[in-house]
Amino acid sequence: MSRKWLIKNGTFVVLEPGQSVIKGYMLIEDDVIKYVGESCPEGEEETEAFDGSGLLFSPGLINTHGHAAMSLLRGYGDDMELQTWLQEKMWPMEAKFTSNDVYWGTSLSVLEMLKGGTTTFLDMYDHMDQVAKVVQESGMRAVLMRGAIGLCPEDVQQMKLEEAVQFAKDWHGQADGRITTMMSPHSPYTCPPAFIEKFVQAAHDLDLPLHTHMSETAAEVQQNINDYGTRPAIHLEKLGFFSRPSIVAHGVHLTDEEIEILARNKVAVSHNPGSNLKLASGVARVMDLQKAGVVVSLGTDGAASNNNLDMFEEVRLAALIHKGVSGDPTAVPADEALKMGTIYGAQSVYLQNTGRLAAGMKADFIALDTDQAHFVPYTDFISHMVYSAGPKDVKHVWVNGAQVVKNGSCITMDEERIRREAQACFEGLLSR
Amino acid sequence: MSRKWLIKNGTFVVLEPGQSVIKGYMLIEDDVIKYVGESCPEGEEETEAFDGSGLLFSPGLINTHGHAAMSLLRGYGDDMELQTWLQEKMWPMEAKFTSNDVYWGTSLSVLEMLKGGTTTFLDMYDHMDQVAKVVQESGMRAVLMRGAIGLCPEDVQQMKLEEAVQFAKDWHGQADGRITTMMSPHSPYTCPPAFIEKFVQAAHDLDLPLHTHMSETAAEVQQNINDYGTRPAIHLEKLGFFSRPSIVAHGVHLTDEEIEILARNKVAVSHNPGSNLKLASGVARVMDLQKAGVVVSLGTDGAASNNNLDMFEEVRLAALIHKGVSGDPTAVPADEALKMGTIYGAQSVYLQNTGRLAAGMKADFIALDTDQAHFVPYTDFISHMVYSAGPKDVKHVWVNGAQVVKNGSCITMDEERIRREAQACFEGLLSR
Numbered sequence: 001m002s003r004k005w006l007i008k009n010g011t012f013v014v015l016e017p018g019q020s021v022i023k024g025y026m027l028i029e030d031d032v033i034k035y036v037g038e039s040c041p042e043g044e045e046e047t048e049a050f051d052g053s054g055l056l057f058s059p060g061l062i063n064t065h066g067h068a069a070m071s072l073l074r075g076y077g078d079d080m081e082l083q084t085w086l087q088e089k090m091w092p093m094e095a096k097f098t099s100n101d102v103y104w105g106t107s108l109s110v111l112e113m114l115k116g117g118t119t120t121f122l123d124m125y126d127h128m129d130q131v132a133k134v135v136q137e138s139g140m141r142a143v144l145m146r147g148a149i150g151l152c153p154e155d156v157q158q159m160k161l162e163e164a165v166q167f168a169k170d171w172h173g174q175a176d177g178r179i180t181t182m183m184s185p186h187s188p189y190t191c192p193p194a195f196i197e198k199f200v201q202a203a204h205d206l207d208l209p210l211h212t213h214m215s216e217t218a219a220e221v222q223q224n225i226n227d228y229g230t231r232p233a234i235h236l237e238k239l240g241f242f243s244r245p246s247i248v249a250h251g252v253h254l255t256d257e258e259i260e261i262l263a264r265n266k267v268a269v270s271h272n273p274g275s276n277l278k279l280a281s282g283v284a285r286v287m288d289l290q291k292a293g294v295v296v297s298l299g300t301d302g303a304a305s306n307n308n309l310d311m312f313e314e315v316r317l318a319a320l321i322h323k324g325v326s327g328d329p330t331a332v333p334a335d336e337a338l339k340m341g342t343i344y345g346a347q348s349v350y351l352q353n354t355g356r357l358a359a360g361m362k363a364d365f366i367a368l369d370t371d372q373a374h375f376v377p378y379t380d381f382i383s384h385m386v387y388s389a390g391p392k393d394v395k396h397v398w399v400n401g402a403q404v405v406k407n408g409s410c411i412t413m414d415e416e417r418i419r420r421e422a423q424a425c426f427e428g429l430l431s432r
Numbered sequence: 433m434s435r436k437w438l439i440k441n442g443t444f445v446v447l448e449p450g451q452s453v454i455k456g457y458m459l460i461e462d463d464v465i466k467y468v469g470e471s472c473p474e475g476e477e478e479t480e481a482f483d484g485s486g487l488l489f490s491p492g493l494i495n496t497h498g499h500a501a502m503s504l505l506r507g508y509g510d511d512m513e514l515q516t517w518l519q520e521k522m523w524p525m526e527a528k529f530t531s532n533d534v535y536w537g538t539s540l541s542v543l544e545m546l547k548g549g550t551t552t553f554l555d556m557y558d559h560m561d562q563v564a565k566v567v568q569e570s571g572m573r574a575v576l577m578r579g580a581i582g583l584c585p586e587d588v589q590q591m592k593l594e595e596a597v598q599f600a601k602d603w604h605g606q607a608d609g610r611i612t613t614m615m616s617p618h619s620p621y622t623c624p625p626a627f628i629e630k631f632v633q634a635a636h637d638l639d640l641p642l643h644t645h646m647s648e649t650a651a652e653v654q655q656n657i658n659d660y661g662t663r664p665a666i667h668l669e670k671l672g673f674f675s676r677p678s679i680v681a682h683g684v685h686l687t688d689e690e691i692e693i694l695a696r697n698k699v700a701v702s703h704n705p706g707s708n709l710k711l712a713s714g715v716a717r718v719m720d721l722q723k724a725g726v727v728v729s730l731g732t733d734g735a736a737s738n739n740n741l742d743m744f745e746e747v748r749l750a751a752l753i754h755k756g757v758s759g760d761p762t763a764v765p766a767d768e769a770l771k772m773g774t775i776y777g778a779q780s781v782y783l784q785n786t787g788r789l790a791a792g793m794k795a796d797f798i799a800l801d802t803d804q805a806h807f808v809p810y811t812d813f814i815s816h817m818v819y820s821a822g823p824k825d826v827k828h829v830w831v832n833g834a835q836v837v838k839n840g841s842c843i844t845m846d847e848e849r850i851r852r853e854a855q856a857c858f859e860g861l862l863s864r
Contacts, residue, residue, distance in 0.1 A: 074820065075811035079765035112805040277756030278819070280763070307819035308806045316745075317752075323511075324709030325757070331712070333511035373544040374740045376851045377858035379507035387710070387739035388506065392824035419808045426809035 004029045010052025020382045028363045031401035055367040060119025061311035062345025065249040065270035065299025069105030073304040101425045102127035106134045108422040116391030119364040136175040139404040139412045143349045145184035150195035187213035188232045189220040200240045209245040216250035233258035252282045263292040268348035273317035275301035297348035310391045315341040334386040363401040368393045436461045442484025452814045460795045463833035487799040492551025493743035494777025497681040497702035497731025501537030505736040533857045534559035538566045540854040548823030551796040568607040571836040571844045575781045577616035582627035619645035620664045621652040632672045641677040648682035665690035684714045695724040700780035705749035707733035729780035742823045747773040766818040795833040800825045
């Protein structure tokens with residue numbers, strides 16, 4: 001028999017043209033939304049219903065770029081020059097990461113994300129079996145990939161490629177379909193062209209999308225020009241990268257020509273406003289990308305450069321920064337920012353059946369407690385969610401039809417143990 | 433007999449050179465901090481102590497510019513051109529505000545601010561007796577002033593000036609000293625020079641500081657040049673405004689000469705990053721102001737242009753934006769951003785005995801719950817507070833030595849009633 005449950009008296013974020021919210025009912029069966037509408041769905045008049053009064057139901061937020069295990073380095077290096085930060089702080093510590101560190105670092109991040117209303121995250125890192133294990137146990141949805149840096153001997157390159165392929169084979173479609181995978185060479189500036197081409201071939205062979213970092217800093221763009229005579233988007237197009245469904249992270253420094261390349265190849269961009277600001281990388285040309293038809297979603301990047309994994313903050317930053325920097329107060333309006341954090345996120349990571357509250361979509365959704373001062377008056381719930389809400393307004397979270405956060409507590413994870421183990425991992429990294 | 437209480441096992445944000453936090457004890461007697469230090473204060477070994485384990489104690493945040501009653505218009509108009517927003521949305525509604533609206537709108541804001549860790553706010557509005565009443569009842573600290581727009585007949589101008597003076601006389605030093613007042617002509621572009629001069633004279637007579645909006649938008653600066661042949665800071669200096677202790681809000685569009693004028697006259701600037709971004713006013717020259725020696729603090733502005741009153745967000749925006757826009761990742765480091773939200777805030781509103789945890793300061797402080805994923809690992813509490821924390825991490829709040837928020841609930845205000853009355857006020861404004 002199928003699990004079925006009905007929500008009544010709820011306010012549901014649908015973001016349809018002319019209708020941003022619906023007040024009424026939502027019906028879930030197993031892992032799928034069967035109905036969202038103003039009246040009770042037919043035949044369900046006698047079904048016992050969950051009272052959604054005082055709750056705003058939204059699609060779960062989708063974090064399209066990050067490195068979850070890096071939460072172990074939260075606050076370990078701030079307010080520094082990028083190269084100093086990488087060379088003196090991040091890389092020496094990351095080199096010491098064991099699979100145990102990745103397990104607990106990822107657990108810490110998944111806990112923070114779930115409680116903060118994120119239901120899907122993309123993760124590019126190492127020791128990915130551990131990440132998949134956390135996803136499996138926690139009930140979250142994730143798009144996972146072994147990120148490979150190619151600045152190493154050919155046999156090590158080959159080993160990394162095989163790891164990436166094996167990981168994808170082992171885990172794609174696992175955890176009741178909550179895990180999907182991608183192929184992911186780290187970036188054009190850390191991967192020789194031939195190495196990138198091997199990942200493109202593997203993505204073709206496995207029929208998977210591709211992900212990489214691209215044009216985060218002006219310096220890496222210049223290096224690409226020095227090394228390969230051209231800018232990163234042109235370079236990646238030549239290597240066949242965009243012949244696959246793909247998503248690039250950052251895309252801060254782009255020419256008009258590169259934006260046209262991304263649009264023509266239907267490449268999605270994961271905009272990471274918090275991380276880009278904190279590392280002083282710059283401000284991405286989000287309005288130009290959107291005008292060209294590029295799907296722009298949002299990511300937190302790793303917690304070491306953010307320093308939280310709060311997707312409400314990324315949604316709000318997307319809505320605020322581009323207004324302030326362009327001088328246009330109509331830039332990235334609230335509904336567009338929220339779509340970047342939900343439906344465009346789903347499109348970016350090639351999970352077309354998530355990111356919206358509508359019949360036929362996977363039941364990944366969150367309930368915000370609107371009985372709070374910063375949601376009053378009840379003028380515009382989309383505005384309130386984007387400009388006023390925060391991660392701790394999330395009261396309940398469901399992924400794939402199953403509740404994972406209830407009354408603000410994560411019911412699938414041992415919160416206290418995760419904090420303790422993550423702290424121990426950090427101390428271990430410091431002492432080794 | 434004096435009230436006395438001791439906190440043990442706490443982590444205290446002191447932001448002293450070379451020492452950002454102290455782990456140990458804090459002693460409060462009545463409304464004053466008597467001691468902060470690693471060891472138990474002498475003679476208090478037998479005193480029963482409050483266990484501060486798992487709590488980060490910080491000075492309360494200080495919001496140096498706003499219009500609290502405007503929370504009634506939260507989400508009523510977003511993503512619009514400034515003039516359309518003002519003329520079609522804000523001004524028609526504000527013209528209908530009664531003292532009842534101001535009472536409940538301010539209550540809504542004070543509730544949000546207190547629960548979010550703000551212990552002092554500056555408020556410039558109308559019906560200020562109502563605002564003072566809310567401050568008196570809620571236990572908050574505030575710097576209040578009747579903001580006066582001078583685009584009206586002379587008799588109305590005179591009435592506003594008299595109201596402002598009377599308000600200051602009635603309320604300065606009231607509510608156990610929690611209320612102080614200033615004189616506040618609204619702005620150079622809404623007040624004729626002679627009207628501003630009258631406020632300056634009143635500030636001299638009453639020995640009060642002055643506050644005004646200045647150079648928020650490029651358009652108002654241009655209007656100042658058109659009307660008076662000079663830019664706002666030069667104009668205000670000529671009118672004697674800076675002969676009093678003063679604080680200007682926004683200061684987005686400033687020349688080097690104007691920055692020098694502010695520095696020479698020791699004028700404080702309330703930087704409002706969230707509002708400035710949302711209204712697309714621009715990005716203030718915060719680093720240049722600080723380099724020149726100007727005290728820069730933080731304000732939310734009214735909730736209609738923010739849209740919350742979350743000072744953690746303003747602190748974080750101050751730390752993030754100036755890095756991203758300048759390209760310098762060392763700009764506005766975490767400790768500086770937190771000082772802007774605390775000690776510089778106190779200096780800006782001329783409350784020199786608040787804004788720090790140190791012996792002799794007023795006991796205005798907050799306790800954050802650090803037993804949460806986004807505070808792990810325990811690397812750097814200042815970084816965590818600035819880059820990762822949010823308003824709902826605030827567990828307890830004390831103002832003037834008295835607890836006002838306990839376990840996340842405001843114990844001095846009726847939360848449910850305030851939400852209900854504020855909603856009713858909004859609906860009344862819509863229907864009138």
